[in-house]
Amino acid sequence: MHETIVSEAVNAGGPRPMTARPADSQTTASLPPLSPPRRLLLGAGPGMVDARVYQAMTLPVVSHVDPYFFELTDEVHRMLAAVFGTANRFTVAISGTGTAAMEAAISNFAGPDTPVAVFVSGYFAERMSGIASRQGARVFRLEAPWGEAFDEQRAREFILRTRPRVVAYVQAETSTGVFQPGRAICEAAHAAGALVIADCVTSLGTMPVAVDETGIDIAFSCSQKGLCCPPGLSPITLSSRALEVLRARRTPLRSFYLDLQLLDQYYAGAHRYHHTASATLFYALREGLAVIFEEGIERRWQRHVENHEALVAGLESLGLRMLVAPVSRLSTIHTPLVPAGIDEGALRTRLRDTHGIEIMGGLGPLAGKILRIGLMGAGSRRTNVLRLLECLEEVLRVQGFEPAGSGVLAAERHYARS
Ligand SMILES: *Cc1c(COP(=O)(O)O)cnc(C)c1O
Numbered sequence: 089m090h091e092t093i094v095s096e097a098v099n100a101g102g103p104r105p106m107t108a109r110p111a112d113s114q115t116t117a118s119l120p121p122l123s124p125p126r127r128l129l130l131g132a133g134p135g136m137v138d139a140r141v142y143q144a145m146t147l148p149v150v151s152h153v154d155p156y157f158f159e160l161t162d163e164v165h166r167m168l169a170a171v172f173g174t175a176n177r178f179t180v181a182i183s184g185t186g187t188a189a190m191e192a193a194i195s196n197f198a199g200p201d202t203p204v205a206v207f208v209s210g211y212f213a214e215r216m217s218g219i220a221s222r223q224g225a226r227v228f229r230l231e232a233p234w235g236e237a238f239d240e241q242r243a244r245e246f247i248l249r250t251r252p253r254v255v256a257y258v259q260a261e262t263s264t265g266v267f268q269p270g271r272a273i274c275e276a277a278h279a280a281g282a283l284v285i286a287d288c289v290t291s292l293g294t295m296p297v298a299v300d301e302t303g304i305d306i307a308f309s310c311s312q313k314g315l316c317c318p319p320g321l322s323p324i325t326l327s328s329r330a331l332e333v334l335r336a337r338r339t340p341l342r343s344f345y346l347d348l349q350l351l352d353q354y355y356a357g358a359h360r361y362h363h364t365a366s367a368t369l370f371y372a373l374r375e376g377l378a379v380i381f382e383e384g385i386e387r388r389w390q391r392h393v394e395n396h397e398a399l400v401a402g403l404e405s406l407g408l409r410m411l412v413a414p415v416s417r418l419s420t421i422h423t424p425l426v427p428a429g430i431d432e433g434a435l436r437t438r439l440r441d442t443h444g445i446e447i448m449g450g451l452g453p454l455a456g457k458i459l460r461i462g463l464m465g466a467g468s469r470r471t472n473v474l475r476l477l478e479c480l481e482e483v484l485r486v487q488g489f490e491p492a493g494s495g496v497l498a499a500e501r502h503y504a505r506s
Pocket of ligand 1: 133185186187188190212258260261262263287289290310319
């Protein structure tokens, strides 16, 4: 099986003190070279950055109005559309992290008094609901326990009952590890004349997002998860239906920076200056996407499934239980429950400081109750799965937990079968 090569060296070590402080220009001259710790990033993001991406970021900067820059952005936007699974003409990368794209998606389509229906069963769905409220939208919420997906019938009834103009849901809820299928939501929304926004942040580049097949009108993501880049750009795509609504808007959006009409004119139209988009981040994204196409998008999805299944087999063999039912699991974010008596904060600290591995804890109602382990893009590798299981066993034993069996052996058995 093909595996992406990333820089492997990982130093363990806790936070280190800054050795020098630039008090004046003389001390500035003797500052030591930067040396951030090399972590194995297996949390909820950022994920591991591909070595080719780092290399691309050393290339010379061109300006945001250079013809070369627009050739590059056109190429990047075309590749993004392919990864999103769409023929949409409007697909761009917004300057900013995933939350910028989330805010752009909501603010450009939901203003004061717009009825918005939000499916809430996790932290990022809460954030969408909150951003819609800040816009002054009339927000209707359907809630489910964190860790569960919404069933189709309830979803349809909710949309029928609330008659929204915009429906928002999270396809890949990073706070819980749940994949939410969107077909039924999109069908019901379209029947009601609403546009659908889907947060595809942790599915893009790692799992099928299938924007067109699902019927999503506005899908967004970010650069630092499945696309193996540093944070800083956030892809967004609009269906022709959403683009019509956007272009028909006559009142200027209150946000200048996130106004998709202006970004449309900057990237696709007259290339009119809007802001100084970062050539360096676009180089990075171009390489991150090139790596995806060289591996083959379907092989890449398959690689994520394989490593996901091996990790789950290992976690369960150690005696951990998973929060999410098998049918609803993401193949990128794994959320085992913290065993009774284990201090998960101390566990993660030891994993980071002794083994150089970052994983994350739960948010909101799941704080202290789950771990969040990300296997995304360059991080989704057999060696990482085995290494994590080995280190996890060590940090659990330190706290007196007696594993039911060997996680590493269970994962190896899984690989041997597949
Ligand atoms: C990471 C993430 C975001 C965006 O977060 P940023 O920190 O702004 O990049 C949004 N939604 C989900 C589901 C995420 O996982």
